[in-house]
Amino acid sequence: MRVLVLGSGGREHALARALHRDPVVTALHCAPGNPGTAEIAANHQLDPTDPTAVTELAGRLGVDLVVVGPEAVLVAGVGDALRLAGIPCFGPDREAARIEGSKAFAKEVMAAAGVPTAEARVCESTAQVEAALDAFGPPYVVKDDGLAAGKGVVVTTDRAAAAEHAAACGRVVIEEFLDGPEVSLFALCDGQHAVPLLPAQDFKRAFDGDAGPNTGGMGAYTPLPWAPPGLVDEVMATVVQPTVDELRRRQTPYVGVLYAGLALTSRGVRVIEFNARFGDPETQVVLDRLATPLGTLLQSCAIGGLDPALRLDWLPGAAVTVVVAAENYPASPVKGDEITGLDGAAEVEGAYVLHAGTARDAEGRLVAGGGRVLSVVGTGPALADARTAAYEAVARLGLRGSHHRTDIAREAAQNDR
Numbered sequence: 001m002r003v004l005v006l007g008s009g010g011r012e013h014a015l016a017r018a019l020h021r022d023p024v025v026t027a028l029h030c031a032p033g034n035p036g037t038a039e040i041a042a043n044h045q046l047d048p049t050d051p052t053a054v055t056e057l058a059g060r061l062g063v064d065l066v067v068v069g070p071e072a073v074l075v076a077g078v079g080d081a082l083r084l085a086g087i088p089c090f091g092p093d094r095e096a097a098r099i100e101g102s103k104a105f106a107k108e109v110m111a112a113a114g115v116p117t118a119e120a121r122v123c124e125s126t127a128q129v130e131a132a133l134d135a136f137g138p139p140y141v142v143k144d145d146g147l148a149a150g151k152g153v154v155v156t157t158d159r160a161a162a163a164e165h166a167a168a169c170g171r172v173v174i175e176e177f178l179d180g181p182e183v184s185l186f187a188l189c190d191g192q193h194a195v196p197l198l199p200a201q202d203f204k205r206a207f208d209g210d211a212g213p214n215t216g217g218m219g220a221y222t223p224l225p226w227a228p229p230g231l232v233d234e235v236m237a238t239v240v241q242p243t244v245d246e247l248r249r250r251q252t253p254y255v256g257v258l259y260a261g262l263a264l265t266s267r268g269v270r271v272i273e274f275n276a277r278f279g280d281p282e283t284q285v286v287l288d289r290l291a292t293p294l295g296t297l298l299q300s301c302a303i304g305g306l307d308p309a310l311r312l313d314w315l316p317g318a319a320v321t322v323v324v325a326a327e328n329y330p331a332s333p334v335k336g337d338e339i340t341g342l343d344g345a346a347e348v349e350g351a352y353v354l355h356a357g358t359a360r361d362a363e364g365r366l367v368a369g370g371g372r373v374l375s376v377v378g379t380g381p382a383l384a385d386a387r388t389a390a391y392e393a394v395a396r397l398g399l400r401g402s403h404h405r406t407d408i409a410r411e412a413a414q415n416d417r
């Protein structure tokens with residue numbers, strides 16, 4: 001099988017790594033990829049959001065499957081263009097990707113499908129915003145209706161700040177605050193059936209103790225020893241399958257990964273948001289544990305033959321990933337500083353380093369090329385071992401001004417004895 005992965009982050013490096021170890025994958029390409037994927041795949045410089053360029057490349061390479069990483073690629077209609085050209089694509093069409101691209105659309109689908117989520121109002125004027133803030137009360141949750149790379153959401157008890165964010169966004173969704181731990185659950189879908197991956201937890205805030213601004217994600221771990229038994233089956237039955245059924249009923253079948261961001265509230269499971277793609281950095285830990293070959297699995301989704309009774313095989317033990325971010329991430333990350341210590345980090349048993357936002361400078365040195373620079377993965381029999389491995393590897397890395405959270409999976413590891 002010849003596979004092309006679109007995107008250039010830590011998630012794409014993890015996807016490429018998992019595809020690389022599938023024996024049926026005989027050729028692996030990434031566009032644009034990063035210096036990490038270059039070690040296991042052929043990188044192609046192109047804009048992955050350009051449907052014509054992607055279709056031309058996929059045709060020229062004769063690939064049997066295109067796997068889409070970032071949401072922007074889906075929203076640009078790359079899935080539509082590939083399918084039109086007869087090239088199997090793991091990733092939904094533009095219309096189905098609106099489940100992520102428009103928060104208002106997601107709410108409408110959830111209402112039609114009876115999926116439990118926060119009560120919400122779509123607001124376009126100051127008067128509507130003020131009325132919604134009154135109705136829900138603090139803490140206020142204000143979301144930009146469009147794509148904002150995980151940074152369009154403000155959760156605050158400061159009413160003026162909530163109103164200010166709404167004014168800056170234009171069209172917003174204002175909703176009920178959901179209390180309780182968050183879980184990311186990814187389901188692989190073929191338009192009709194869905195199969196869950198392991199649930200994971202993500203750390204969205206920039207600093208320890210969930211302080212600081214929201215980010216794309218600063219770390220993640222799986223499995224979740226504290227999750228209630230039956231959680232995955234419940235979410236598949238009450239959230240994922242009804243959503244897949246509703247999109248199929250609308251004749252926009254959902255092909256790809258449906259990412260349910262969930263809050264486990266005292267009143268039950270609620271959807272915080274849907275994403276139309278693998279989460280980053282949760283994918284790094286989830287795919288680390290996956291023993292079922294990924295290429296065949298994603299291809300069966302893309303061509304429409306996913307066996308709904310399929311039970312995936314998972315490695316025992318745990319995985320933790322810690323993101324090393326550039327100075328000033330998420331506000332305005334500093335690029336261009338050299339990254340050192342990768343060889344030392346690779347020697348830590350049970351750990352490895354995925355490239356997230358790296359680049360080569362004119363002299364060929366590895367430098368920071370994005371906000372989230374590296375995603376360091378640690379594995380072990382228990383979460384505590386996986387944490388130790390990840391943080392030992394992080395300690396061996398050097399990047400001037402960089403920062404990372406020191407509390408990824410700490411609480412879960414303490415309770416996992």
Ligand code: AMP
Pocket residue numbers: 118141143150151152153155175176177178179182204214261272273
């Ligand atoms: P999103 O971009 O929708 O993933 O939101 C980013 C983060 O904001 C989520 O991971 C939550 O931590 C938080 N958030 C979003 N919606 C709510 C809500 N209704 N109640 C509480 N927190 C929320």
Ligand code: GLY
Pocket residue numbers: 150202216217275278279280281282
């Ligand atoms: N880690 C959160 C996301 O990928 O949106």
